[in-house]
Amino acid sequence: MKTQQIPEQLIPDNDTQRLKILYQYEILDTPPETDFDTIAQLAAQIFNTTDAFVTFVDKDQVFYKAKVGSLEGERIARENDLCALCISTNDVAIFHDTHQFPELLKAPYVNIKDGIRFYAAAPIKTADGFILGAVCVASEQPRQTVSDTQIEMLKLLSKVVMEKLDTRLVNRKIVRAYDDRLHRLAHDMKNPVTSISLYAQLLGTRVMDPEKIKDMSSRIEKAAKGIEKNLDQLLTNARSENSGTSLVHEQIWIGGLLDQLRQSFELTLASKNQTLIITPAIPEVAIAADEIRIMDILSNLLGNAVKYSDPGTKIYISAEVSSENQIILEFRDQGQGLTETDQEKLFIKFARLSSTPTAREKSYGLGLSIVKMLAESHKGNVWATSEGKGKGSSFFVSFPISQTGE
Template sequence: MQYVTPTSLLTKNESHRLEKLRDYHILDTHSEDTFDKIALMVTQVFNCPSAFISFIDEDRIFIKSNLSQMTFNEAKRKDSLSSLAILQDDVLVFNDTMNVPEILDNPYVLGGNGVRFFAAVPLKTPEGYNVGTISVIDSRPREVTPLQIDMMKTLSKIVIDKLENRLRYRKTIESQIDLMNIALHEIKNPLASIKLANEIITKDGTKIPNMTEMIKSSVGRIQAKLSDLLKQSEMEETQIVLSIEEIDLKELFTRLQNSFDLLAARKNQSIIFELPDNPPPFFADRAKISDILHNLLSNAIKYSYHGATIMVMAAEVNGNIQIRVKDNGQGLDENDVDRLFTKFAKLSSKPTGKETSNGLGLSITKSFVELHNGTIEAISPGKDQGTSFIVTLPLRYEKEPSLSEFSS
């Protein structure tokens, strides 16, 4: 069967393929015994002098394992025969390259001691992306057997299993780090309330009953948050599970007012809460919704000027509950909007009362909103013209069906 030269070296899912390849963090790494042993097995199976484990980047191939006389570990993608192998799902075999006119001008085929025999199997990810190859070459023609092909395919699966295990491990570590960062961020507000209540008690003993209740509430929030995070860290894949219950907006806003009035008063700011006469009940995770609004209101206080007015409004819109936190503070520019919900984002706005910020709050807030199948957006006319954060949530949370539920 005659080989047909491809019109392009790009795969059908090139951008996703490259994204997955980079997720593996395998490019430009040192040689490793595990991969070298697999390449060695390939040379033994085919009784050939040279074998490679290569990964195909955007315009080059990176050779992770090189069992040959070649001294380089990188080549141009357009010159590599492995670049042809990732364009198909099966093994690519050239028993004798001299009989394949379409590749006779390849720089690795040209010459008296060039590649005469080539066989390669794609390294296919679980998603179906061919990120690289296991290949074997010789300077003389060869025939291959079905057993050799099957062995090569088996070894390619071992390579992918190794990469997937590393990826899972790395993501587990990253998840644990994220959980610690979330814990540190989420206990900042209740700790600030406790500190403020202590200062007030020290100055005015008549405020002890009110401040005692605030301290009790803040300690409860810290304990609940740490308990929640510990449970998450013990769960497989650290998947967050929502505890859905009916939420009374009036009660929720009252708790917010009690928590933030004192913090706002320190900067001579005022917070105005607006609700419809008969706010609709909605169903969500009370702790997560509270965290969302605590983060948004804390930011509004932190980045608004002294004497500012902050509005917190809720309304039913098209069968959803929409909550808007609006300030007349420093506002956002175009660059801020692009980075707003990313982790550790550094924005142009600065805290106006010597508060600290680690850039995690809005990233966490967005993830909590999306867990509820909701949306969050930020609107700002420009710098020093204020910002509105709009959270839209379904009145009743419904879990999206899993693949297993579809198949059952």
């Protein structure tokens, strides 16, 4: 902005979009940080002023992330703050003497004894041109001149702030990616660990014939190998910068998957006296998919049906082929059902739903978000229906059918 001019429009047309971008950086109302404090101190030294700030302009207020001088508080109403002027300009704002502008005398820190007379601010601008805030300097004495070097240094400091914000954002995404990966690993390991524990308890408390012991040992080994594969997958993903969920596609028959599912939940169902009924007429079709990941999907859906249904109830699994050549699996329970609000946020990570586990099982709020991610990675889909609370639920998952030999 040119020296000594007030923007005609203080709220830019793109303010709504600007605020969305500002909120992504999660900088508002954060505690003081050395890096930002240092930038404010450098700005004060470059201009030899008593006050300097790093600010971010929220919808109705201006947040002071860093400040040098006697300014009190961390937020000032946007309409009364000089830093808000930078939002409407792409250049440095310079006021040699604020008292020469009647509009500025309305600002509380201008129209007071020893208030702000000199003021300069460089906008903190994203690569897309959205202005988030400003690096500002102020003094109680008016200034006749400001050097080009001082202006360029103030611009440079504003760029340093923007680089700092971008770095924080990238680091936060990396941390969350690893956090998500660990959450997913912990959730994927929960079912096999539970199975191992239950089988071990049975082996230690009952006298069994050798054939039964051999069968349980085989199931324990299979569950342990599932845990090992999940750990190997985590290590493989960690070696890749852009790691996601690596999939190994192979031909998998739906009937075989459901047989595995029934076996793996045998003890869990028995512990709640629940009955699993799989429709006999399961279509003889195959899908091209990662068997471990598909079993994760099915285990999550059946596990939820068990967890949120009362003891003694029945759970049904059925399958049909759609007109779009997809296999659709339905998991229907006699549990607590879903409200309309529940259905809106079912697949959101850590969302709080109205249902609670019926036997004090643990719930981490991750299962359905994992199901959605894995289903979509197989070009499938997942959804749910319910007639309301107390009327049970049906969860559906679909996958494209592959031609044998594909």
